[in-house]
Amino acid sequence: MKEKLEQIREEALRQIREAGALEGLNEVRVGFLGKKGKLTAVLKSMKEVAPEDRPRVGQLVNEAREQIEKALEDARTKMEQKLREARLKAEVIDVTLPGKKNRRGHRHPNTIAMEEVERIFIGMGYEVVEGPEVEKDYYNFEAMNIPADHPARDEQDTFYVNGDILLRTQTSPVQARVMEKGRLPIRMIAPGRVFRSDEVDATHSPSFHQIEGLVVDKNITFADLKGTLAEFAKELFGEDTRVKFRPHHFPFTEPSAEVDVSCFKCKGAGCRFCKGSGWIEILGCGMVHPHVFEMCGIDPKEYTGFAFGIGLERISLLKYEIDDMRLLYENDIRFLNQF
């Protein structure tokens, strides 16, 4: 009996070794361990074994069964591994072929620059507000301390609808609209479209964009204005950006300044973008003029504030090295797709 079991086991192991595929292994399992398998047959013939020998023989059968099962399992694992390796080998692809493209659209460079500016000021606690593009003469000029005969009216060649209504020449009127609501303190920016009667050419457009900023509170200082805009410039142009404030004049701020930033192309060394000076003028600003406060019903003895106006195109054209302003309104996709 023992010999017979030995024989069966040996044969099973041999067949397992010789099996070439998973199907072959299955045949071995059926042939030895199945209902009509050879080992099963031995178990079935146990009744012929003497009762006192049965435990020992039973143990031998179980041992043989375990060995065969283990051999089958090992062989199967090995074979599956081999198959997987072969499949992986067959599945080699050319990873240098191009990726599948989703045809994404592109934001206008002005919008990219505007969102960037908005992001910075929202982070500093500013609210974004809007004002009308077709505006009252009062808000565009009078409330900005530019009375009827002021020479600044000539500098800003204005499109008029009639004597009282015009296309705003600046985003500054939004200042007056927000201030006269009387909800203080104010920290706001007002991005938007403005209009001046300039003929279209490479550096002029009758329609362009500004971003107005206004802060009104008790104890706002000129130093706060400097600090805020220095912070803004660093955020927008990089941590190493330097800022220069030059005295200037705007009717609605006093003191006023023009702000230059160290050229973000050449880092101040001098290049064609900064015309060799190392500095680029990016905005005008100043402390809100007391007359403007008075016209908006705010007491300039109690409140102070600062305002600034950024030319959006000035930033987008410089930042992206766009050399012709007309491209911004032509909407050629070969232009737009570069942003």
Place this chain on the structure above:
Amino acid sequence: MNTTLSWIRAYVPELSCTDQEYCDAMTLSGTKVEGYERTDKNLQDIVIGQILKIEKHPDADKLIVCQVDTGRETIQIVTGAPNVKEGDKVPVVLDGGKVAGSAHADGPLPEDGIVIRAGKLRGVSSAGMMCSIEELGSSREMYPEAPENGIYIFPEEAPVGADAIEALGLRDTVFEYEITSNRVDCYSVLGIAREAAATFRKPFCPPAVEIRDEQGSVSDYISVEVQDKELCTRYIGRVCTDIKIAPSPKWMQRRLAANGIRPINNLVDITNYVMEEYGQPMHAYDLDTIAGRQIIVRRAKDGDVFTTLDGQERTLDSDVLMICDAEKEIGIAGIMGGENSMITDAVKTVLFEAATFNGANIRKSAKRIGLRTEASGKFEKGLEPQNAEAAINRACHLIEELGCGRVVGGMAQDGAAPVALREIPFEPDRINRFLGTEIPAEEMLAIFKRLELVYQEEKNSLLIPAFRQDLEGFADIAEEVARFYGYDRIPTTLPSGEATTGKLPFKLRVEEKARDIAEHWGFSQGMCYSFESPKVFDRLQIAADSPLRDTVTISNPLGEDFSIMRTISLHGILTSLAVNYNRRNKDVRLYELGNIYLPHSLPVTELPDERMQFTLGMYGEGDFYTLKGVIEDYLGAIGMDKRAVYDPDVQKPFLHPGRQALIQYEGVVVGYLGELHPQTADAYDIGTRVYVAVLDMPEIVKFATFERKYTGIARYPAVTRDISMVVPREVLAGQIEAMIVQRGGKLLENCHLFDLYEGEQIREGFKSMAYSITFRAQDRTLEDNDVTAVMKKILNGLEAMGIELRQ
């Protein structure tokens, strides 16, 4: 405004700085220097030489050979110049030196000048070059004594061997300033010199004006009457007799020339010189042409015609201020004098005029007459009456000093009463609180002193000099402190106080989402003008009586093409698509977010309704349903989850009659989309199908929401039924879906079209459609009979619509 550094130094003698230092310091104290240029640019190694001997060139008729003493040696120079003779003193460029231009070439000067080298001319050696004024970078206009086509000749007393450039007054720098409109006083050399003195903390020494010998009284010569004191606040006349017209001295000529003013004669030059120096335009009349010895300042009469001294006839109106004598008009106030009172070389007695006119009136008059002059440009800014007096006295002083004539005593004048000088309280603590600084009061007072603001200790106030009309109150005083203390020295801090929340308003968030979705679908953002041509309406075939033609119209547009504020956003996007089509760009998708402007009434009396439009346009790959998919995606992204209705009955004339839909949401029209009518496409020269959509954002914003609520994941299985049917062609999918939604009740989860076919196997006038309908209950697993009951209702509905089920 331009000045030379030498002229500034005349009043700030201790000023010592490089050109760049001057430029930087002045800019940082508020007098912005736009740029500067050396007047001796590219002029090197040029000395005064004397021609000792002239011989003919052996081989050339038009050339001569000169022996020239350059002070160190005698060199031989060959020249073709016809005007030199032995003994002449001339500018000589030595071997290796440089000149700025060529005697023969017109146009701009070469950037790097022209190097002169010793060489041979027709076989005779020449060791340098004698120069014409053009070769020195200037012109006969600025150097009237220079000969036409020839070498510049110095006066006899010029020292041989000396620097010729210095002798010509060209060792100088011209600075160009951008003066802000509030600083009227800085449109003058003296005004800038005062700023320079304060900037560099050096003494300011204006010219001492003193007339030594006054003869007679002005009242014997002229009387002045200002009839319109609003337009002329002050008119001053002074008289000079025994006028001898001659060239003005070289120093005056040089200063005028460097400021771009052509020297003419002593009298004209004095008026121009004083205008530059004081910023006050002056006029000189020949007193003998003035009738009745009387000056009257009054308005012209409508339709008057007047000949200005340039010989042009000008038509006037009653808003133009005139200078008149007892009989006639002799000048347009502040703009230009008349031909009839013009100074000639025969003048014996001169009436100088220095007046102050209303700046706005001068600006408007100059614009209407179409004559803007140097003088009107200055008057426009609103000059200050006291300066007129200083200027006219300076002119008389120069007449005496230059020996041009004799000055008559006194001023003839009229005008409004002088305004008292302004006083502004001195509040150093408030200034420091305002600037965020800790500047000592003494330092502020030192700044004011340099600016000639007089501190009155007893009143603790500052007396503002008349020339500083721009200083009105506290903030102006703070600015004076800030700019001379130095903007760069003011600390940088961030605003303290109550924190505020930064935010993007809801409307802008809805627009931002529009950009995101459009770009996700391959649409790039365009920007279009807000104004366009009224012809756009015809191009879009918009009916003659359409309210869209009621526009906000610009009264002074750049041209008809930019004359109306758009009432429909399509033109911009179509023009942009056309540009792309014309440039053969394939598969173009563009969107725009921009306003239209709808007037409330005409004529416009209040601000129009500005409505943001989300406009999409595309051609190439994709069709109507592609665009509709974008709209649906966007509406979903902004929380508009209810079923939008696409109503085909739009009748937009610019869209394909069978391929357009009005987009309705909860019964409100929020936009439209469609294929462009081929005729409209033709009008824009686009030779392919174009699809457009417009969403009216004010309506969209009303429905949009970013609120989201989790409703749970369905716990019970869904039951799906597919139905396939033959549908009369005119029945719309929208109608079928509306019926299914209505009859499906609350068990209906979803229905969607998964097959649509029209063609051979289907009989004429019908189409095959297949829907997949999904049912689900939130609280149980649906039983077959639940679904069968609902399906029966739906099938009945289909039957009522003339739809047959396919087996």
